[in-house]
Amino acid sequence: MRDDSTSQQAVGFLLDLVDDRTGERVRRRIGLPGPDRSPKAQRRLLSLWTWPPVPASLLLWVLEEDDPDLNTVVWRHLPANDGIRRAIVRGVPFGPGRSKPVPVHPTLRGQEPPVPESFTRLALIGALRAVTSMQEGRAAASMVVEHPDWQEAADADRERPLPGYARWALSVRPDCPPALRAGFGSHRKFTHRVQQAGILSGPAEYATQHSPAARVLGLLSLGNTLFPARLGAARDALRPLVHDHLGDREEAWAVLAQLMPTFHGTAPELVATAGAIA
Numbered sequence: 001m002r003d004d005s006t007s008q009q010a011v012g013f014l015l016d017l018v019d020d021r022t023g024e025r026v027r028r029r030i031g032l033p034g035p036d037r038s039p040k041a042q043r044r045l046l047s048l049w050t051w052p053p054v055p056a057s058l059l060l061w062v063l064e065e066d067d068p069d070l071n072t073v074v075w076r077h078l079p080a081n082d083g084i085r086r087a088i089v090r091g092v093p094f095g096p097g098r099s100k101p102v103p104v105h106p107t108l109r110g111q112e113p114p115v116p117e118s119f120t121r122l123a124l125i126g127a128l129r130a131v132t133s134m135q136e137g138r139a140a141a142s143m144v145v146e147h148p149d150w151q152e153a154a155d156a157d158r159e160r161p162l163p164g165y166a167r168w169a170l171s172v173r174p175d176c177p178p179a180l181r182a183g184f185g186s187h188r189k190f191t192h193r194v195q196q197a198g199i200l201s202g203p204a205e206y207a208t209q210h211s212p213a214a215r216v217l218g219l220l221s222l223g224n225t226l227f228p229a230r231l232g233a234a235r236d237a238l239r240p241l242v243h244d245h246l247g248d249r250e251e252a253w254a255v256l257a258q259l260m261p262t263f264h265g266t267a268p269e270l271v272a273t274a275g276a277i278a
Contacts, residue, residue, distance in 0.1 A: 007260040008032055010217035014256070014271070017239045018248070026253040054219065055198025055206060059084075060174035061227035063094040068105040070226065075108060082113035082142035083173055092146055094175065095229075119143045125156045128166045137169035144170065154180045172197035203230045204237035213270040214260050241268050245275030252278035 012035055015023045027034060059074050063084070071088050078084060087094070089112045091101035116139040118127040127140040144153055153170060154177070156162060162170075167184045170176055171194055181199070184190065200206055203220075210216050223231035246252045256274035263270045 006218040007214050007257070009221040010214045010260055011253075011257050013217045013221040014238065014242055014246070014267075015253075017235060017242045018246075022248045025248075026250055029250040030254050030257045032257070053079075053198075055200050055210070056172065056174035057198055057200040057202075058206065058219065058227075060094065061203065061230040063088075063175075064096070064229060065227060066093050066095045066098060066102045068103045071102070072105045072107060073226075081173065082138070083144055084175065085111070085113055086142060087145045087175070090145060113142060116140060116143065124149060124152060128153060128156065128162050128170075131163045131166040131169075134165050134169065137163070137165035140166060141169035141173065144173075150177055150180060154183070157183065168193060172199065174199060203227075203234035207234035207237045208268050209266060211266045211269075212264050213267040214263065217267055238267060238271075241271045245271045249275075249278060254278075 011030070011032060015026060015032075016035075018026075024034075026032075054077070056079070059078060062070050062074050075085065075088060088102075089104055089108055089110075091104050093100060093102050116127065118130055118136065118140060121127075122130055124140075124143055127143065131137045131140050144150055153162070157167070157180070161167070168190070171181045171184050171190070174197075176199075181194065203223075206216060207220060219226075220231065220234050223234065246256065252275050255278045256270065259270060259274055259277075263273070265273075
């Protein structure tokens, strides 16, 4: 197998879905090093990792771990989203059912984004209702930080729909409650904007519908460190496909390893193609 760390990690993620004996045999066959799952190795990968653009929901899965160190990783790779940055530096927990404040990493203390002038004058709902552009929408939405803020925005929208740009800015936040996002409507353009932002139903959707496969599987290979609570859903979605198309067939795995670096399709398409070729 060619020396490509992302491709190696991607193949390794799929090999973890078969039994240990098959995994060891296939690794010898394709020349893939054994995995180093030590915490030190995983943290080193994170420190060196340069993420391409990733779905916004993936960043939320990392935040749900409520780990100060992981929050710094998200901070480095977060697109322009002052609302989430504000939540991180205020210690807001993202994990389901959690209420205890999250310690703020020393490097992030005191880095809260500026408070928008409209919020100072009009408070939260007033600022959202005054929105007339996407820039204003992002600024106002950045003050929706904790659960009561989201509830206040939802109540205001039910009373009288918020401006379109305000709805848009709220809906593309990965931490926007799904019920609120659904309440904003299902117009084709609105749905497209949400999809463009990378709002996913869950890890299974990312594992099976996004591409290229090497990038997707490479990120999932870091899931034990980045988002362990969410990783099982991705594994469960891919495991039957791996068993059906690759199983313990060394030749099929060898084809998969050869295709991985240049394959542009999804992981299911890659697995099926490798199995068919072999």
